[in-house]
Amino acid sequence: MNPRYLAITGGVGGAKLCVGLARLLGPDQLSFLVNTGDDFEHLGLHVSPDIDTLTYALADLSNPETGWGRRDESWHFIETLRGLGGEGWFNLGDRDLALHVLRSQWLRAGIGLAEVTDRLRKAHGIAHAILPMSDDPVRTEVHTHAGTLAFQHYFVRERCAPAVTGFSFAGAESATLNVQARAWLADPTLAGVIVCPSNPFVSIDPILAIPGLRAALRDCPAPVVAVSPIVAGLAIKGPTAKMMEELRVPQTAVAVASHYEDILDGFVLDAQDEALIPALAARDLPAIATPSVMVTLDDKTALARTTLAFIHSLYAP
Amino acid sequence: MNPRYLAITGGVGGAKLCVGLARLLGPDQLSFLVNTGDDFEHLGLHVSPDIDTLTYALADLSNPETGWGRRDESWHFIETLRGLGGEGWFNLGDRDLALHVLRSQWLRAGIGLAEVTDRLRKAHGIAHAILPMSDDPVRTEVHTHAGTLAFQHYFVRERCAPAVTGFSFAGAESATLNVQARAWLADPTLAGVIVCPSNPFVSIDPILAIPGLRAALRDCPAPVVAVSPIVAGLAIKGPTAKMMEELRVPQTAVAVASHYEDILDGFVLDAQDEALIPALAARDLPAIATPSVMVTLDDKTALARTTLAFIHSLYAP
Numbered sequence: 001m002n003p004r005y006l007a008i009t010g011g012v013g014g015a016k017l018c019v020g021l022a023r024l025l026g027p028d029q030l031s032f033l034v035n036t037g038d039d040f041e042h043l044g045l046h047v048s049p050d051i052d053t054l055t056y057a058l059a060d061l062s063n064p065e066t067g068w069g070r071r072d073e074s075w076h077f078i079e080t081l082r083g084l085g086g087e088g089w090f091n092l093g094d095r096d097l098a099l100h101v102l103r104s105q106w107l108r109a110g111i112g113l114a115e116v117t118d119r120l121r122k123a124h125g126i127a128h129a130i131l132p133m134s135d136d137p138v139r140t141e142v143h144t145h146a147g148t149l150a151f152q153h154y155f156v157r158e159r160c161a162p163a164v165t166g167f168s169f170a171g172a173e174s175a176t177l178n179v180q181a182r183a184w185l186a187d188p189t190l191a192g193v194i195v196c197p198s199n200p201f202v203s204i205d206p207i208l209a210i211p212g213l214r215a216a217l218r219d220c221p222a223p224v225v226a227v228s229p230i231v232a233g234l235a236i237k238g239p240t241a242k243m244m245e246e247l248r249v250p251q252t253a254v255a256v257a258s259h260y261e262d263i264l265d266g267f268v269l270d271a272q273d274e275a276l277i278p279a280l281a282a283r284d285l286p287a288i289a290t291p292s293v294m295v296t297l298d299d300k301t302a303l304a305r306t307t308l309a310f311i312h313s314l315y316a317p
Numbered sequence: 318m319n320p321r322y323l324a325i326t327g328g329v330g331g332a333k334l335c336v337g338l339a340r341l342l343g344p345d346q347l348s349f350l351v352n353t354g355d356d357f358e359h360l361g362l363h364v365s366p367d368i369d370t371l372t373y374a375l376a377d378l379s380n381p382e383t384g385w386g387r388r389d390e391s392w393h394f395i396e397t398l399r400g401l402g403g404e405g406w407f408n409l410g411d412r413d414l415a416l417h418v419l420r421s422q423w424l425r426a427g428i429g430l431a432e433v434t435d436r437l438r439k440a441h442g443i444a445h446a447i448l449p450m451s452d453d454p455v456r457t458e459v460h461t462h463a464g465t466l467a468f469q470h471y472f473v474r475e476r477c478a479p480a481v482t483g484f485s486f487a488g489a490e491s492a493t494l495n496v497q498a499r500a501w502l503a504d505p506t507l508a509g510v511i512v513c514p515s516n517p518f519v520s521i522d523p524i525l526a527i528p529g530l531r532a533a534l535r536d537c538p539a540p541v542v543a544v545s546p547i548v549a550g551l552a553i554k555g556p557t558a559k560m561m562e563e564l565r566v567p568q569t570a571v572a573v574a575s576h577y578e579d580i581l582d583g584f585v586l587d588a589q590d591e592a593l594i595p596a597l598a599a600r601d602l603p604a605i606a607t608p609s610v611m612v613t614l615d616d617k618t619a620l621a622r623t624t625l626a627f628i629h630s631l632y633a634p
Contacts, residue, residue, distance in 0.1 A: 044361070044422040076391050080415035084440040086422075094411040098397035105361040105403075123401040 002029045003191030005308070006184050010035040010050050010203020012067045012237050013229055014196030015057035016294040020304030021194065022058055023297075027127040033181045035198070036113065036132045037140035037169055037206030038151040042090050043081070045100040046107050049152070050203065051117055051132060052099060059124040067237060070095050089157045114178055129180060133207045136175035140206050141168045151202060160239040163246040167201055172209035177216075185216040192311035193217060195226035197292065199240045200259045201247075214263060223265035223314040227292060227307060228253035231270040236293060254279050261285070266314050268292065268307050286314060319346045320508030322625070323501050327352040327367050327520020329384045329554050330546055331513030332374035333611040337621030338511065339375055340614075344444040350498045352515070353430065353449045354457035354486055354523030355468040359407050360398070362417040363424050366469070367520065368434055368449060369416060376441040384554060387412050406474045431495055446497060450524045453492035457523050458485045468519060477556040480563040484518055489526035494533075502533040509628035510534060512543035514609065516557045517576045518564075531580060540582035540631040544609060544624060545570035548587040553610060571596050578602070583631050585609065585624050603631060 005025060009018055009032055018032055035050045049068065056062045056070055063071040073093035082088035092100065099120060106116045112135040121130045142154040144162035154160060184190055198204055208214050217224050233251045235241040244251045249259075253269040254276050267280055267287040274289035281287070290306045293299065322342060326335055326349055335349055352367045366385065373379045373387055380388040390410035399405035409417065416437060423433045429452040438447045459471040461479035471477060501507055515521055525531055534541050550568045552558040561568045566576075570586040571593050584597055584604040591606035598604070607623045610616065 043418050044425055045418075074391055074393050074411065076411035077394065077414050077418075080412040081419065084415055084419055084437070086415065086419045094391065094393035094414075095397040097394050097411075097414070098401055098403065101360050101362070101394075102398060102401055102403045108361055120401065 002026070002189070004028075004184055004187060004189045005030050005192045005194060005311075006033055006181060006190070007031070007194045007196055008033045008204060008207055009054060009196035010198030010207075011038075011053050012057075013294075014050075014198035014203065015054045015062075016300050017194070017196045017227060017303055017307070018054055019057050019297070020294070020300030020302070021308075022128050023301045024304050024308060027129065031129040031131055031180065031184060033131050033133055033178065033207060035203045035207050036134065037138050037172075037209075038155065038202065039137070040139070040150060040152045042152070043087060043092075044104070045092075045097075046104045047090070047092075047100050047152075048103065048113070048117070048132070051130060052096070054130055055099070055121055055124055055126065058121070058126045058128065058130075061124070069093050090152060114180070131178040131181045133178055133181070133213075134175040134210055135178070136171060138169050138171045138175050138206055138209070140202055141170055142202070143167065155202075155239075160242060164201075164243050165246070167205065169206045169209040172206065173211065175210050177210045177213055182212070182216070185213075185220050190220055190222040191315060192222050192308070193220070193224040194307055194311070195224065195260060195264075197227040197229040197236070199229060199235075199238055199243070200256055201240070201243055204260075208263070217263040223311050224263050225266040225268060225307060225311050225314070226257065226260050226264055227268040227303070228256050228270060228273070230256050231293060232272040252276065257283075257285055257287070266310055268303075268310060319343070319506070321345075321501055321504060321506045322347050322509045322511060322628075323350055323498060323507065324348070324511045324513055325350045325521060325524055326371060326513035327515030327524075328355075328370050329374075330611075331367075331515035331520065332371045332379075333617050334511070334513045334544060334620055334624070335371055336374050336614070337611070337617030337619070338625075339445050340618045341621050341625065344446065348446040348448055348497065348501060350448050350450055350495065350524060352520045352523050353451065354455050354489075354526075355472065355519065356454070357456070357467060357469045359469070360404060360409075361421070362409075362414075363421045364407070364409075364417050364469075365420065365430070365434070365449070368437075368447060369413070371447055372416070372438055372441055372443065375438070375443045375445065375447075378441070386410050407469060431497070448495040448498050450495055450498070450527055450530075451492040452495070453488060455486050455488045455492050455523055455526070457519055458487055459519070460484065472519075472556075477559060481518075481560050482563070484522065486523045486526040489523065490528065492527050494527045494530055499529070499533070502530075502537050507537055507539040508632060509539050509625070510537070510541040511624055511628070512541065512577060512581075514544040514546040514553070516546060516552075516555055516560070517573055518557070518560055521577075525580070534580040540628050541580050542583040542585060542624060542628050542631070543574065543577050543581055544585040544620070545573050545587060545590070547573050548609060549589040569593065574600075574602055574604070583627055585620075585627060
């Protein structure tokens with residue numbers, strides 16, 4: 001059997017590393033465990049933003065300008081909907097809509113999210129398994145100075161403006177971890193787990209909130225390695241750094257490593273943050289520094305290759 | 318109070334006359350009672366083809382080439398859906414989809430079809446009330462030599478190919494007539510009812526199947542006048558003539574008049590069928606012949622004007 005890897009990922013940043021990993025590892029060696037805490041019902045449709053982002057990234061359909069949705073998109077549906085007085089704050093492209101309509105139709109027919117996601121990734125010609133963290137609904141709630149907001153209301157409608165004070169993941173305590181992810185984590189061929197450079201608070205923490213996952217990550221013999229989403233004190237994309245400031249956490253890669261400390265065996269930070277390695281070593285956390293800002297496909301593949309090599313260096317089965 | 322008129326209508330042909338009537342009569346004088354027997358759930362959306370056809374016709378958004386849907390339409394959604402393996406046999410345009418998504422969202426929230434339809438016609442800037450025949454689901458079933466088919470499966474998916482043997486309207490026996498239509502029919506200011514040139518079997522009969530409507534039409538003092546959808550033995554649009562042949566009914570305007578005989582006080586047929594007037598007179602049914610093929614807006618208005626004048630000539634309150 002080939003060694004197996006599980007990548008834990010959220011939105012755009014994580015999906016970039018996943019694309020790189022998928023270039024290096026076959027579908028028998030790599031699966032993706034994806035956040036569904038920002039899923040929501042909108043206009044009667046079930047939208048799974050992080051699954052969609054990964055699906056489009058792996059199918060090479062991502063919109064490079066927006067960072068979300070499909071490329072070569074048109075907007076006739078949402079423009080018409082707005083004109084009719086419908087809720088238009090969440091942009092849904094005409095082509096993108098096909099995925100949401102199909103998913104919603106299948107879910108309403110009683111098919112679980114894992115099976116629906118598997119059908120949709122296959123329909124997109126994707127070889128690797130995309131595993132929603134759970135078939136059970138988990139909903140990220142953002143606590144802010146302006147009150148508690150459903151994730152998409154915070155993220156899209158309010159454009160991350162309200163200062164955050166914390167997060168909760170409604171439904172997580174009774175959610176069941178994706179069966180295939182659980183099996184991979186318990187499999188003796190597991191060679192590594194990659195926590196992708198996604199937002200720790202709203203992309204990775206909802207996944208880690210599924211009962212049993214933290215323990216499985218702590219207990220598995222394979223190394224668990226995170227890639228920092230913070231580079232030189234800034235987030236490449238999204239509100240991670242802003243949230244850290246509002247939560248009075250230092251906006252550094254070290255703070256991200258601390259956030260995951262109980263599950264990590266290694267940490268990958270950006271070459272610009274190489275000076276932070278001793279601070280991590282002082283906490284007994286092996287770390288490497290490497291260019292981690294992914295623009296081109298080569299960037300993604302290079303970071304994936306470096307991360308896998310780092311995992312190999314840590315692994316003594 | 319102004320005299321009031323109720324137009325009973327189905328799809329494309331009926332909607333043309335409705336547009337003409339709406340040019341002559343204000344919203345306090347004219348309402349439309351519309352077939353919902355061909356409504357269906359598709360891709361998790363509630364589609365109301367006849368309401369949509371009338372809505373787009375009155376909003377001057379109809380697609381003149383297809384006869385259904387909106388003009389200036391794009392098809393990115395349905396093309397993508399087909400590519401993902403979704404059911405693509407029923408064409409839904411990107412702009413058209415906004416209406417179905419909004420309607421479905423509101424219906425799912427527990428709002429009745431009459432209220433939903435009223436919101437949507439207002440959102441389209443339509444002054445006249447569009448009344449679905451009932452808020453209760455009624456589904457036209459087409460009995461054919463190939464078995465019984467749901468209406469849209471017969472009409473769109475099978476392109477009306479199977480020979481019909483009859484029709485049924487599931488749910489009609491327990492459906493309640495639209496409240497506003499019932500009120501207008503009982504109102505002393507009612508001056509006329511127009512049965513539009515729609516398919517008698519699958520557009521008008523489902524409406525007439527709602528309990529109490531036939532009796533209300535027979536009992537109301539105002540004249541009930543139908544406009545023939547059959548001209549010189551042919552249907553202007555749709556499968557009416559084909560159905561008549563398969564049902565072994567003569568493909569004539571007289572056969573249409575006979576079909577409605579118990580409710581009619583007058584009949585409008587095409588100028589090409591003027592020779593049929595004596596046959597109708599022999600059945601005690603007053604009739605007039607006038608150009609009824611509606612291509613331009615002037616055609617629609619002229620037929621509406623002639624029909625209303627005919628109603629006035631019949632009316633002796």
